[in-house]
Amino acid sequence: MEIKVPAKAGTMESNDIYIMIQPNDEGGIQLDLESIVMAQFGKQIKETILATLEELDVKDAHIIAKDRGALDYTIRARIETAVKRAI
Protein backbone atom coordinates (compact mmCIF):
# COMPACT_ATOMS: atom_id res chain seq x y z
CA MET A 1 0.00 0.00 0.00
CA GLU A 2 1.29 3.42 -0.90
CA ILE A 3 1.11 6.16 1.71
CA LYS A 4 -0.17 9.15 -0.24
CA VAL A 5 -1.26 11.70 2.35
CA PRO A 6 -0.35 12.39 5.98
CA ALA A 7 -2.81 10.83 8.45
CA LYS A 8 -3.30 10.37 12.21
CA ALA A 9 -4.94 7.80 14.45
CA GLY A 10 -5.26 7.09 18.18
CA THR A 11 -5.12 9.42 21.15
CA MET A 12 -2.70 10.49 23.89
CA GLU A 13 -4.88 8.86 26.59
CA SER A 14 -3.46 6.11 28.76
CA ASN A 15 -3.43 2.63 27.22
CA ASP A 16 -3.58 4.20 23.75
CA ILE A 17 -0.99 5.16 21.15
CA TYR A 18 -1.01 8.21 18.89
CA ILE A 19 0.20 7.52 15.36
CA MET A 20 1.15 10.01 12.65
CA ILE A 21 2.02 8.61 9.27
CA GLN A 22 3.27 10.39 6.15
CA PRO A 23 4.98 9.55 2.86
CA ASN A 24 8.73 8.95 3.13
CA ASP A 25 10.44 10.44 0.11
CA GLU A 26 13.73 8.78 1.01
CA GLY A 27 12.11 5.33 0.80
CA GLY A 28 11.83 2.59 3.43
CA ILE A 29 10.29 2.77 6.90
CA GLN A 30 11.38 5.51 9.27
CA LEU A 31 9.98 5.06 12.77
CA ASP A 32 10.26 7.64 15.55
CA LEU A 33 8.88 6.07 18.72
CA GLU A 34 8.28 7.66 22.11
CA SER A 35 6.85 5.56 24.92
CA ILE A 36 6.20 5.79 28.65
CA VAL A 37 7.46 2.20 28.83
CA MET A 38 10.36 2.61 26.39
CA ALA A 39 12.90 0.89 28.63
CA GLN A 40 10.72 -2.16 29.29
CA PHE A 41 8.77 -2.60 26.04
CA GLY A 42 10.31 -0.29 23.41
CA LYS A 43 11.69 -3.17 21.37
CA GLN A 44 8.37 -5.10 21.35
CA ILE A 45 6.34 -2.01 20.42
CA LYS A 46 8.70 -1.31 17.54
CA GLU A 47 8.44 -4.92 16.35
CA THR A 48 4.63 -4.81 16.54
CA ILE A 49 4.50 -1.58 14.51
CA LEU A 50 6.88 -2.94 11.85
CA ALA A 51 5.07 -6.30 11.66
CA THR A 52 1.70 -4.55 11.20
CA LEU A 53 3.13 -2.34 8.43
CA GLU A 54 4.51 -5.42 6.72
CA GLU A 55 1.14 -7.21 6.91
CA LEU A 56 -0.47 -4.14 5.34
CA ASP A 57 2.25 -4.15 2.67
CA VAL A 58 3.48 -0.67 3.52
CA LYS A 59 7.09 -0.32 2.35
CA ASP A 60 7.74 3.42 2.43
CA ALA A 61 6.49 5.58 5.27
CA HIS A 62 7.57 7.92 8.01
CA ILE A 63 5.82 7.06 11.29
CA ILE A 64 5.81 9.09 14.48
CA ALA A 65 4.37 7.07 17.37
CA LYS A 66 3.67 8.40 20.89
CA ASP A 67 2.80 5.47 23.10
CA ARG A 68 0.88 5.74 26.39
CA GLY A 69 1.08 2.10 27.38
CA ALA A 70 -0.98 0.55 24.58
CA LEU A 71 -1.33 -3.23 24.35
CA ASP A 72 -0.54 -5.02 21.10
CA TYR A 73 -4.13 -5.10 19.85
CA THR A 74 -4.36 -1.30 20.20
CA ILE A 75 -1.00 -0.65 18.50
CA ARG A 76 -2.07 -2.85 15.59
CA ALA A 77 -5.49 -1.18 15.36
CA ARG A 78 -4.10 2.35 15.40
CA ILE A 79 -1.45 1.59 12.76
CA GLU A 80 -4.08 -0.04 10.54
CA THR A 81 -6.40 2.95 10.94
CA ALA A 82 -3.63 5.46 10.18
CA VAL A 83 -2.54 3.50 7.07
CA LYS A 84 -6.11 3.20 5.76
CA ARG A 85 -6.58 6.94 6.25
CA ALA A 86 -3.32 7.69 4.44
CA ILE A 87 -3.85 5.71 1.22
Next chain:
Amino acid sequence: MERLRRTMLFMPGNNPSMLQSAGILGADSVILDLEDAVSITEKDSARILVRNAIKNINFYDTEVVVRINPLSSGFGIKDIEEVARVKPDALMVAKATEEDISTVCGMLEKIEEEEGFEKGSIKLFPLIETAYGIENISSIIASSYRVIGVLLGAEDLTADLGIKRTREGEEIFYARNKVASVCRAYKISAIDTPFADMDDIEGFKKDIQKAKSLGLTGKAAINPRQIDTIHEIFAPSLEEIDYAKRVMKATEEAKKEGIGVFSLDGKMVDAPIIARAEDILKNARLAGLL
Protein backbone atom coordinates in the same frame (compact mmCIF):
# COMPACT_ATOMS: atom_id res chain seq x y z
CA MET B 1 -33.07 -17.65 27.93
CA GLU B 2 -30.60 -19.92 29.73
CA ARG B 3 -27.99 -17.22 30.05
CA LEU B 4 -28.27 -14.71 32.85
CA ARG B 5 -28.56 -11.26 31.33
CA ARG B 6 -29.30 -8.94 34.26
CA THR B 7 -26.80 -6.27 33.22
CA MET B 8 -25.60 -5.10 29.83
CA LEU B 9 -22.80 -2.58 30.28
CA PHE B 10 -22.16 -0.02 27.57
CA MET B 11 -18.47 0.59 26.77
CA PRO B 12 -17.25 3.19 24.27
CA GLY B 13 -15.77 1.38 21.28
CA ASN B 14 -12.84 3.71 20.75
CA ASN B 15 -11.42 3.55 24.27
CA PRO B 16 -8.66 0.91 24.70
CA SER B 17 -8.55 1.22 28.52
CA MET B 18 -12.23 0.44 28.88
CA LEU B 19 -12.27 -2.30 26.26
CA GLN B 20 -9.48 -4.21 27.93
CA SER B 21 -11.21 -4.18 31.32
CA ALA B 22 -14.62 -5.15 29.89
CA GLY B 23 -14.39 -8.80 30.91
CA ILE B 24 -13.54 -8.25 34.57
CA LEU B 25 -16.16 -5.75 35.66
CA GLY B 26 -18.79 -8.32 36.55
CA ALA B 27 -21.50 -7.41 34.01
CA ASP B 28 -23.37 -10.33 32.45
CA SER B 29 -22.97 -8.70 29.03
CA VAL B 30 -20.93 -5.84 27.65
CA ILE B 31 -22.04 -3.71 24.72
CA LEU B 32 -19.02 -2.45 22.80
CA ASP B 33 -20.47 0.69 21.30
CA LEU B 34 -19.71 1.84 17.76
CA GLU B 35 -22.72 4.16 17.65
CA ASP B 36 -23.42 7.09 19.98
CA ALA B 37 -20.22 6.78 22.04
CA VAL B 38 -18.04 7.25 18.95
CA SER B 39 -17.70 10.57 17.13
CA ILE B 40 -18.43 10.60 13.43
CA THR B 41 -14.75 11.14 12.57
CA GLU B 42 -13.61 8.09 14.56
CA LYS B 43 -16.06 5.45 13.27
CA ASP B 44 -13.34 3.72 11.23
CA SER B 45 -10.91 3.75 14.14
CA ALA B 46 -13.39 2.30 16.67
CA ARG B 47 -14.48 -0.43 14.26
CA ILE B 48 -10.90 -1.66 13.86
CA LEU B 49 -10.15 -1.36 17.59
CA VAL B 50 -13.28 -3.31 18.59
CA ARG B 51 -12.50 -5.99 16.01
CA ASN B 52 -8.97 -6.39 17.42
CA ALA B 53 -10.24 -6.33 20.99
CA ILE B 54 -12.70 -9.19 20.38
CA LYS B 55 -9.94 -11.16 18.65
CA ASN B 56 -7.33 -10.65 21.38
CA ILE B 57 -8.87 -9.84 24.75
CA ASN B 58 -10.19 -12.43 27.17
CA PHE B 59 -13.75 -11.51 28.10
CA TYR B 60 -14.09 -14.62 30.30
CA ASP B 61 -17.81 -15.50 30.70
CA THR B 62 -19.03 -12.04 29.78
CA GLU B 63 -21.28 -11.97 26.74
CA VAL B 64 -19.84 -9.67 24.05
CA VAL B 65 -22.36 -7.62 22.09
CA VAL B 66 -21.39 -4.93 19.58
CA ARG B 67 -23.76 -2.04 18.99
CA ILE B 68 -23.48 -1.18 15.32
CA ASN B 69 -24.51 2.08 13.68
CA PRO B 70 -27.92 2.35 12.02
CA LEU B 71 -27.85 0.71 8.58
CA SER B 72 -29.24 3.92 7.08
CA SER B 73 -26.08 5.79 8.17
CA GLY B 74 -23.79 3.86 5.83
CA PHE B 75 -21.51 2.99 8.78
CA GLY B 76 -23.66 0.05 9.91
CA ILE B 77 -22.88 -2.18 6.91
CA LYS B 78 -19.13 -1.55 7.34
CA ASP B 79 -19.42 -2.34 11.05
CA ILE B 80 -20.98 -5.73 10.31
CA GLU B 81 -18.38 -6.56 7.63
CA GLU B 82 -15.51 -5.86 10.01
CA VAL B 83 -16.81 -7.04 13.37
CA ALA B 84 -18.85 -10.14 12.49
CA ARG B 85 -15.69 -11.84 11.18
CA VAL B 86 -14.31 -12.11 14.72
CA LYS B 87 -17.56 -13.65 15.95
CA PRO B 88 -19.00 -11.49 18.74
CA ASP B 89 -21.81 -13.21 20.66
CA ALA B 90 -24.32 -10.74 19.24
CA LEU B 91 -24.82 -7.53 17.31
CA MET B 92 -27.10 -4.82 18.66
CA VAL B 93 -28.95 -3.06 15.87
CA ALA B 94 -29.76 0.59 16.58
CA LYS B 95 -33.24 1.90 15.65
CA ALA B 96 -34.07 -1.54 14.31
CA THR B 97 -36.85 -2.17 11.81
CA GLU B 98 -37.97 -5.51 10.33
CA GLU B 99 -36.05 -4.70 7.16
CA ASP B 100 -32.85 -3.93 9.11
CA ILE B 101 -33.03 -7.19 11.03
CA SER B 102 -33.55 -9.16 7.80
CA THR B 103 -30.65 -7.34 6.12
CA VAL B 104 -28.26 -7.94 9.02
CA CYS B 105 -29.37 -11.57 9.24
CA GLY B 106 -28.67 -12.04 5.51
CA MET B 107 -25.19 -10.53 5.85
CA LEU B 108 -24.44 -12.76 8.84
CA GLU B 109 -25.49 -15.90 6.93
CA LYS B 110 -22.91 -15.05 4.27
CA ILE B 111 -20.13 -14.12 6.71
CA GLU B 112 -20.70 -17.22 8.85
CA GLU B 113 -20.43 -19.40 5.77
CA GLU B 114 -17.27 -17.66 4.53
CA GLU B 115 -15.60 -17.82 7.95
CA GLY B 116 -16.67 -21.38 8.71
CA PHE B 117 -18.75 -20.37 11.77
CA GLU B 118 -21.79 -22.37 12.74
CA LYS B 119 -24.90 -20.96 11.06
CA GLY B 120 -26.84 -18.71 13.42
CA SER B 121 -24.04 -18.47 15.96
CA ILE B 122 -24.00 -14.66 15.93
CA LYS B 123 -27.20 -13.47 17.62
CA LEU B 124 -29.13 -10.23 17.27
CA PHE B 125 -30.38 -7.69 19.76
CA PRO B 126 -32.73 -5.08 18.27
CA LEU B 127 -32.64 -1.72 20.01
CA ILE B 128 -36.21 -0.51 20.26
CA GLU B 129 -36.05 3.27 20.46
CA THR B 130 -38.68 4.67 18.14
CA ALA B 131 -42.47 4.81 18.21
CA TYR B 132 -42.42 2.57 15.13
CA GLY B 133 -40.22 0.08 16.98
CA ILE B 134 -42.55 -0.08 19.98
CA GLU B 135 -45.64 -0.59 17.85
CA ASN B 136 -43.98 -3.22 15.66
CA ILE B 137 -41.80 -4.94 18.23
CA SER B 138 -43.39 -8.33 17.65
CA SER B 139 -42.73 -8.38 13.92
CA ILE B 140 -39.21 -6.99 14.45
CA ILE B 141 -38.39 -9.89 16.79
CA ALA B 142 -39.98 -12.36 14.36
CA SER B 143 -37.81 -11.04 11.50
CA SER B 144 -34.94 -13.34 12.46
CA TYR B 145 -34.41 -16.53 14.45
CA ARG B 146 -31.22 -14.87 15.73
CA VAL B 147 -33.00 -12.40 18.00
CA ILE B 148 -32.27 -13.24 21.66
CA GLY B 149 -33.46 -10.08 23.33
CA VAL B 150 -34.52 -6.48 23.02
CA LEU B 151 -33.10 -3.33 24.59
CA LEU B 152 -35.48 -0.46 25.23
CA GLY B 153 -33.85 2.89 24.47
CA ALA B 154 -35.92 5.50 26.28
CA GLU B 155 -33.96 8.63 25.39
CA ASP B 156 -34.42 8.26 21.64
CA LEU B 157 -37.94 6.93 22.11
CA THR B 158 -39.15 9.93 24.11
CA ALA B 159 -37.44 12.25 21.61
CA ASP B 160 -39.31 10.46 18.82
CA LEU B 161 -42.57 10.79 20.76
CA GLY B 162 -41.90 14.49 21.30
CA ILE B 163 -42.19 14.14 25.09
CA LYS B 164 -39.93 14.88 28.01
CA ARG B 165 -37.88 12.17 29.72
CA THR B 166 -38.39 12.33 33.48
CA ARG B 167 -36.70 10.77 36.49
CA GLU B 168 -39.89 8.92 37.47
CA GLY B 169 -40.28 7.43 34.00
CA GLU B 170 -44.09 7.48 33.80
CA GLU B 171 -43.77 8.45 30.13
CA ILE B 172 -42.20 5.08 29.30
CA PHE B 173 -44.67 2.97 31.31
CA TYR B 174 -46.45 1.79 28.16
CA ALA B 175 -43.18 1.06 26.32
CA ARG B 176 -41.81 -0.96 29.24
CA ASN B 177 -45.02 -2.98 29.44
CA LYS B 178 -45.01 -3.61 25.74
CA VAL B 179 -41.35 -4.71 25.64
CA ALA B 180 -41.77 -6.94 28.71
CA SER B 181 -44.93 -8.58 27.46
CA VAL B 182 -43.77 -9.25 23.88
CA CYS B 183 -40.34 -10.50 24.99
CA ARG B 184 -41.92 -12.88 27.48
CA ALA B 185 -44.14 -14.16 24.68
CA TYR B 186 -41.07 -14.92 22.57
CA LYS B 187 -39.07 -16.12 25.62
CA ILE B 188 -36.24 -13.68 25.00
CA SER B 189 -34.52 -11.10 27.22
CA ALA B 190 -36.24 -7.76 27.84
CA ILE B 191 -33.60 -5.21 28.84
CA ASP B 192 -34.54 -1.87 30.33
CA THR B 193 -33.13 1.49 29.32
CA PRO B 194 -30.12 2.78 31.34
CA PHE B 195 -30.46 5.24 34.22
CA ALA B 196 -28.30 8.25 33.52
CA ASP B 197 -27.92 10.10 36.84
CA MET B 198 -25.01 8.46 38.65
CA ASP B 199 -25.51 10.54 41.80
CA ASP B 200 -29.16 9.68 42.40
CA ILE B 201 -28.77 6.28 44.08
CA GLU B 202 -32.33 6.14 45.44
CA GLY B 203 -33.83 7.12 42.10
CA PHE B 204 -31.67 4.48 40.43
CA LYS B 205 -32.88 1.75 42.79
CA LYS B 206 -36.52 2.74 42.29
CA ASP B 207 -36.01 2.71 38.53
CA ILE B 208 -34.59 -0.85 38.60
CA GLN B 209 -37.40 -2.03 40.89
CA LYS B 210 -39.98 -0.56 38.55
CA ALA B 211 -38.43 -2.32 35.56
CA LYS B 212 -38.32 -5.62 37.41
CA SER B 213 -41.90 -5.27 38.64
CA LEU B 214 -43.14 -4.74 35.07
CA GLY B 215 -41.48 -7.93 33.85
CA LEU B 216 -38.26 -6.68 32.29
CA THR B 217 -35.48 -9.22 32.78
CA GLY B 218 -32.42 -6.94 33.01
CA LYS B 219 -31.14 -3.41 32.70
CA ALA B 220 -28.51 -1.65 30.66
CA ALA B 221 -25.72 0.06 32.62
CA ILE B 222 -23.60 3.01 31.58
CA ASN B 223 -21.09 2.80 34.42
CA PRO B 224 -19.49 -0.23 36.12
CA ARG B 225 -20.63 1.22 39.47
CA GLN B 226 -24.23 0.42 38.50
CA ILE B 227 -23.66 -3.33 38.07
CA ASP B 228 -23.89 -4.55 41.67
CA THR B 229 -27.09 -2.61 42.42
CA ILE B 230 -28.81 -4.02 39.34
CA HIS B 231 -27.72 -7.56 40.19
CA GLU B 232 -28.93 -7.21 43.78
CA ILE B 233 -32.37 -6.01 42.76
CA PHE B 234 -32.81 -8.49 39.91
CA ALA B 235 -31.69 -11.43 42.04
CA PRO B 236 -34.51 -13.38 43.64
CA SER B 237 -34.71 -12.54 47.36
CA LEU B 238 -34.02 -15.22 49.98
CA GLU B 239 -37.74 -15.18 50.89
CA GLU B 240 -38.69 -15.74 47.26
CA ILE B 241 -36.20 -18.60 46.95
CA ASP B 242 -37.39 -20.18 50.18
CA TYR B 243 -41.05 -19.95 49.14
CA ALA B 244 -40.24 -21.34 45.67
CA LYS B 245 -38.46 -24.32 47.26
CA ARG B 246 -41.45 -25.00 49.49
CA VAL B 247 -43.81 -24.77 46.52
CA MET B 248 -41.72 -27.32 44.62
CA LYS B 249 -41.57 -29.65 47.60
CA ALA B 250 -45.34 -29.42 48.16
CA THR B 251 -45.86 -30.00 44.41
CA GLU B 252 -43.86 -33.23 44.61
CA GLU B 253 -45.94 -34.42 47.55
CA ALA B 254 -49.21 -33.45 45.87
CA LYS B 255 -48.17 -35.32 42.73
CA LYS B 256 -47.57 -38.47 44.75
CA GLU B 257 -51.04 -38.18 46.18
CA GLY B 258 -52.51 -37.42 42.77
CA ILE B 259 -53.72 -33.91 43.73
CA GLY B 260 -53.72 -31.19 41.02
CA VAL B 261 -54.42 -28.07 43.06
CA PHE B 262 -53.40 -27.71 46.69
CA SER B 263 -52.83 -24.99 49.24
CA LEU B 264 -49.67 -23.72 50.89
CA ASP B 265 -49.79 -21.23 53.78
CA GLY B 266 -53.52 -21.03 53.15
CA LYS B 267 -53.09 -19.93 49.51
CA MET B 268 -54.01 -21.90 46.42
CA VAL B 269 -51.11 -23.32 44.43
CA ASP B 270 -51.73 -24.25 40.81
CA ALA B 271 -49.78 -24.33 37.53
CA PRO B 272 -48.89 -20.58 37.23
CA ILE B 273 -47.60 -20.48 40.84
CA ILE B 274 -45.49 -23.58 40.17
CA ALA B 275 -44.16 -22.09 36.93
CA ARG B 276 -43.16 -18.91 38.80
CA ALA B 277 -41.42 -20.96 41.49
CA GLU B 278 -39.50 -22.86 38.81
CA ASP B 279 -38.52 -19.57 37.18
CA ILE B 280 -37.26 -18.14 40.50
CA LEU B 281 -35.20 -21.27 41.22
CA LYS B 282 -33.73 -21.27 37.71
CA ASN B 283 -32.66 -17.62 38.06
CA ALA B 284 -31.29 -18.30 41.54
CA ARG B 285 -29.22 -21.19 40.16
CA LEU B 286 -27.89 -19.06 37.28
CA ALA B 287 -27.00 -16.29 39.74
CA GLY B 288 -25.12 -18.80 41.91
CA LEU B 289 -27.52 -18.40 44.84
CA LEU B 290 -28.36 -22.12 45.01
